[in-house]
Amino acid sequence: MTPTRKGHFIRKAKDITISSTLAFAILASGMMLPGCGSNESNEADYSYEETTYTKGIRSHIKEVKPGEFKITDEETVEIDKAEAIVTYLDGRTETISPAAAKKLIDEEIAAQKDSTQSSSRHHSGYHRSGLSSMLLYGGMGYMLGRTMNNGYMNSFRDRNPNGSAFYSNPGAYQKSQSAYSDVNASRTTRTVTTRPTGGRSGFFGSRSSAKGGG
Structure with a gap:
């Protein structure tokens, strides 16, 4: 049996200053808001916690x-x-x-x-x-x-x-x-955050951080 995992999804709205409909329209067309640099984003982050027990x-x-x-x-x-x-x-x-x-x-x-x-x-x-x-x-x-x-x-x-x-x-x-x-x-909880990488590809990138249980 491999270490067990469990998790739940949390949606975080980040720096959203326009309506969801307009935001998705802009993302779909590849347009950018005036004043936004190429590294800035109004996209949503998706995070979930993955918990592992080894004992x-x-x-x-x-x-x-x-x-x-x-x-x-x-x-x-x-x-x-x-x-x-x-x-x-x-x-x-x-x-x-x-x-x-x-x-x-x-x-x-x-x-x-x-x-x-x-x-x-x-x-x-x-x-x-x-x-x-x-x-x-x-x-x-x-x-x-x-x-x-x-x-x-x-x-x-x-x-x-x-x-x-x-x-x-x-x-x-x-x-x-x-x-x-x-x-x-033996519990370790890892937070995994996934976000769109930009453009029209629809691929997602992710980053994670881990913390021990107590």
């Missing part, structure tokens, strides 16, 4: 009772090694990728929204239901909400202020908080 979470989850799970450990890893390792009561071990975790978390969120689900679904999928809660409220949900533009997950996490309840002991919870800080510290 992710590896979460260790154990089934302690049928359908009941606890997070036993969480550590910081390179973003392309992020995963959840689940150990079941029967000794089986499963490795869940961030993409698979997102699918389970989305199902958990849908279940929370739908309070009228049938009991048969809970019975047939009890393993996945308990596990998806651990993924949502543990480090995997935190990582996905932060680094992969899945911010909607954060609002569901915020509804459960007692995050430590999902961990096997206070030490595991405290370690997870340190791992979260490491993920945040």
